[in-house]
Amino acid sequence: MFDEMHGLDASCRPAYAVVEDWLSRTPPEFLARKEREAEALFRKIGITFAVYTEGGDPERLIPFDIIPRVLDAGEWDLLASGLEQRVKALNRFVQDMYHGREIIRAGTVPERLIEGNPCFERKMVGVDVPAGVYNHIAGIDMVRTGPDEFYVLEDNCRTPSGVSYMLENREVMMRLFPDLFARQAIQPVSHYPEELLATLQSVAPPNCPGDPVVALLTPGFYNSAYYEHSFLADEMGVELVEGQDLVVQNGVVMMRTTEGPKRVDVIYRRIDDAFLDPLAFNPDSALGVPGLFEAYCQGNVTLANAVGSGICDDKAIYTYVPDMVRFYLGETPILNNVPTWRCAEADDLAYVLDHMAELVIKAVHGSGGYGMLVGPHASKADIEEFRAKLKAKPHDYIAQPTLALSTCPTFVANGVAPRHVDLRPFVLLGGDAVRIAPGGLTRVALKDGSLVVNSSQGGGTKDTWVLAPAAQTQSQSQSQWQAPRQPVAEG
Amino acid sequence: MLSRTASNLFWLSRSIERMDYVARLLDVAQRMSVLANPNSLNEWHSALIAAGCETPFFELHERSDEAAVLHYLIRDRRNPSSIMSCLVQARNNARAVRAALTLDVWEAINGAYLESREFDEETFSSDNFSTFVDWVKRQALLFNGAYSNTLLRTENFNFLRLGTFLERADNTARILDVKYHVLLPSFEQVGGSLDYYQWAAILRSVSARRSYHVLYKGRVVPWQVVEMLILRPEMPRSLRSCYEQVLENLDVLAQRHGGRAGEAHRLAGEMHARLRYSRIDDIFQRGLHEFLTDTIDRTGVIGEEIQKFYLG
Numbered sequence: 024m025f026d027e028m029h030g031l032d033a034s035c036r037p038a039y040a041v042v043e044d045w046l047s048r049t050p051p052e053f054l055a056r057k058e059r060e061a062e063a064l065f066r067k068i069g070i071t072f073a074v075y076t077e078g079g080d081p082e083r084l085i086p087f088d089i090i091p092r093v094l095d096a097g098e099w100d101l102l103a104s105g106l107e108q109r110v111k112a113l114n115r116f117v118q119d120m121y122h123g124r125e126i127i128r129a130g131t132v133p134e135r136l137i138e139g140n141p142c143f144e145r146k147m148v149g150v151d152v153p154a155g156v157y158n159h160i161a162g163i164d165m166v167r168t169g170p171d172e173f174y175v176l177e178d179n180c181r182t183p184s185g186v187s188y189m190l191e192n193r194e195v196m197m198r199l200f201p202d203l204f205a206r207q208a209i210q211p212v213s214h215y216p217e218e219l220l221a222t223l224q225s226v227a228p229p230n231c232p233g234d235p236v237v238a239l240l241t242p243g244f245y246n247s248a249y250y251e252h253s254f255l256a257d258e259m260g261v262e263l264v265e266g267q268d269l270v271v272q273n274g275v276v277m278m279r280t281t282e283g284p285k286r287v288d289v290i291y292r293r294i295d296d297a298f299l300d301p302l303a304f305n306p307d308s309a310l311g312v313p314g315l316f317e318a319y320c321q322g323n324v325t326l327a328n329a330v331g332s333g334i335c336d337d338k339a340i341y342t343y344v345p346d347m348v349r350f351y352l353g354e355t356p357i358l359n360n361v362p363t364w365r366c367a368e369a370d371d372l373a374y375v376l377d378h379m380a381e382l383v384i385k386a387v388h389g390s391g392g393y394g395m396l397v398g399p400h401a402s403k404a405d406i407e408e409f410r411a412k413l414k415a416k417p418h419d420y421i422a423q424p425t426l427a428l429s430t431c432p433t434f435v436a437n438g439v440a441p442r443h444v445d446l447r448p449f450v451l452l453g454g455d456a457v458r459i460a461p462g463g464l465t466r467v468a469l470k471d472g473s474l475v476v477n478s479s480q481g482g483g484t485k486d487t488w489v490l491a492p493a494a495q496t497q498s499q500s501q502s503q504w505q506a507p508r509q510p511v512a513e514g
Numbered sequence: 515m516l517s518r519t520a521s522n523l524f525w526l527s528r529s530i531e532r533m534d535y536v537a538r539l540l541d542v543a544q545r546m547s548v549l550a551n552p553n554s555l556n557e558w559h560s561a562l563i564a565a566g567c568e569t570p571f572f573e574l575h576e577r578s579d580e581a582a583v584l585h586y587l588i589r590d591r592r593n594p595s596s597i598m599s600c601l602v603q604a605r606n607n608a609r610a611v612r613a614a615l616t617l618d619v620w621e622a623i624n625g626a627y628l629e630s631r632e633f634d635e636e637t638f639s640s641d642n643f644s645t646f647v648d649w650v651k652r653q654a655l656l657f658n659g660a661y662s663n664t665l666l667r668t669e670n671f672n673f674l675r676l677g678t679f680l681e682r683a684d685n686t687a688r689i690l691d692v693k694y695h696v697l698l699p700s701f702e703q704v705g706g707s708l709d710y711y712q713w714a715a716i717l718r719s720v721s722a723r724r725s726y727h728v729l730y731k732g733r734v735v736p737w738q739v740v741e742m743l744i745l746r747p748e749m750p751r752s753l754r755s756c757y758e759q760v761l762e763n764l765d766v767l768a769q770r771h772g773g774r775a776g777e778a779h780r781l782a783g784e785m786h787a788r789l790r791y792s793r794i795d796d797i798f799q800r801g802l803h804e805f806l807t808d809t810i811d812r813t814g815v816i817g818e819e820i821q822k823f824y825l826g
Contacts, residue, residue, distance in 0.1 A: 243610075244609055244610055244612070253612065253613045256613075257613055262515075262516055263613070264516065265518065267518065268516050268517070268518050278516060279516065279517040279518070279826070280515060280516055280517055281515050281516075281517055281520045281669060281673075281767070281771070281824045281825075282771045282774060283774070
């Protein structure tokens with residue numbers, strides 16, 4: 024098992040030198056006190072985490088671990104270039120699916136994956152989106168199994184959440200341990216909201232009359248991610264709107280303000296396609312804006328992410344992403360997928376049926392751990408029940424080996440102990456550049472031996488540090504972020 | 515700013531102000547009922563009228579006895595103006611615009627909501643009635659203090675102020691009108707001792723007994739109480755003071771919006787001028803009750819115009 028601090032033996036990997044030294048000289052009582060301080064800070068800064076759940080139960084804070092997870096600059100650069108490549112390829116794929124479908128005609132991806140995909144939106148066929156960008160904001164879930172082994176677990180191109188934790192975690196760490204930040208240069212992440220705004224402004228619709236007005240569309244304060252919505256809107260300095268605040272007049276989206284109707288050009292929407300517009304999609308949606316989709320098709324407003332971009336989140340599509348990188352970009356994929364069996368293919372299915380007790384089997388359309396069988400932890404009866412489902416609809420499933428996820432030192436009840444982690448970096452794809460906040464959100468399974476990092480099942484989060492390149496002085500690293508990369512693809 | 519945000523702020527401060535008013539109203543009714551003969555339903559009935567709840571109350575109850583009225587005005591959730599309904603409404607408004615408020619403002623509201631559970635049906639009795647009234651008044655003071663002291667002077671502030679003072683104008687008119695509805699028993703005379711105590715109860719309910727003596731330096735006489743609560747600029751709850759604030763905040767909004775103003779601005783200006791230049795003798799001569807009813811109606815219309823112009 025690979026530990027990110029100790030590697031495969033008990034040595035200390037260079038990236039963790041400062042952290043290890045700090046841990047070796049810090050008594051557990053001090054860590055415990057800092058942990059309580061962190062909790063108090065979260066309640067204060069993020070009091071709204073608890074506020075928006077009825078009763079204000081403090082237990083609802085997602086546990087925060089005060090030991091950071093560290094990546095060195097080389098590791099990160101490789102990840103970042105891989106993420107950029109992957110997100111560009113995914114974007115080209117979505118564009119292709121709503122236009123010529125070249126990758127299907129070339130026989131690389133089977134057509135049924137699109138036709139049977141619940142996120143495929145027929146109304147988007149032939150619609151051109153500003154700058155050709157569909158996946159403006161993507162969260163790519165990664166796991167690690169060794170010093171150089173990173174795998175993509177899944178792609179989230181619908182409305183990935185969690186970035187507010189990335190930002191708040193850093194804020195809290197900087198307040199708690201200023202010394203640690205002084206001892207080494209850590210690449211900052213706090214520019215994310217500005218970068219997000221720049222990304223959104225870079226995809227203004229063709230009929231935008233001037234500087235684009237951006238708004239964030241939320242389902243409202245009953246939504247579990249509402250805190251993040253209001254946090255991001257605040258940080259970007261844009262209005263946080265609900266469907267009822269918007270109205271479409273003559274094909275133009277307006278928000279109702281105290282000064283009368285005001286035009287909105289770019290909407291960062293945090294509601295699903297189906298609820299966007301009762302006239303175009305789910306007619307029962309009370310969250311959406313009648314006429315919004317028509318305004319979108321006319322080029323009067325940009326929606327981020329684009330309607331229908333969720334096709335990438337499908338786990339059967341996922342298996343083809345390395346092929347997309349080769350097909351659209353003519354490049355060799357930098358990031359690996361977890362080796363995956365496609366149950367739709369006879370040989371793979373036969374193998375999966377023979378090895379169910381060892382594999383993780385996932386429904387292709389599922390998310391958040393639903394419709395999943397974890398072979399090693401399943402009972403005989405569970406496996407047999409799942410076997411029947413799998414045989415009935417093999418197309419709906421993929422299978423993967425259970426991976427030995429890396430661990431990171433984590434402060435738990437009986438001191439510092441290794442716990443399994445994953446990583447969700449956030450990639451911003453604009454009309455002008457790709458922007459990636461160095462690091463992302465690290466989730467940690469707080470239970471000993473557990474691989475489940477979901478907050479609903481005892482998972483917590485950590486601050487994720489990307490060290491500045493060795494040659495770089497700290498002042499440089501503080502002033503730079505991720506420099507804009509080259510322009511994105513053809514529009 | 516978004517109309518929805520403005521609307522939530524406007525109704526947030528209105529709800530808190532109304533909560534405060536209903537508590538004060540019950541306080542008056544309680545004091546008056548102690549003075550009256552024990553079987554009288556008069557005072558509690560008048561409280562319902564002054565709360566604007568007479569019709570819906572009698573759809574649910576036959577008699578306006580003390581217990582029924584207290585329950586209806588304090589915690590009945592079917593009554594949107596009950597103290598508890600106002601508090602829950604205020605908290606919902608605040609929650610919807612949490613980012614537009616400071617932590618102190620939010621804590622004032624949320625704290626009130628959490629503490630209100632201590633006054634549940636079982637533990638509530640006439641013994642702790644005055645404790646409860648004091649508690650409600652304190653929550654309103656805390657909220658008003660929190661937003662006055664901590665909120666940025668942006669549109670957010672103006673809409674909270676509009677809500678507070680429009681509601682307060684409405685309430686001042688209504689609480690004065692209680693006296694009209696509480697008829698003196700036939701053996702009592704206008705200007706007699708019961709009449710005196712009733713006016714004194716009104717003064718006390720708006721925390722103005724001491725202020726009255728500062729301004730008038732003499733015994734409590736009706737026309738001076740009325741003058742104080744309608745026309746005196748020194749009295750922060752007077753109709754004139756309330757309208758001064760309403761007008762000022764509407765003016766600031768108009769300035770912020772490059773002069774954009776509507777019917778609400780005109781009506782508020784007209785109302786303010788009337789209060790500024792009226793004489794109390796004329797108001798009595800034309801009929802106090804008529805004057806108050808007219809004020810309540812006009813205040814309602816201004817509220818609707820603000821709604822249409824800014825919040826719709």
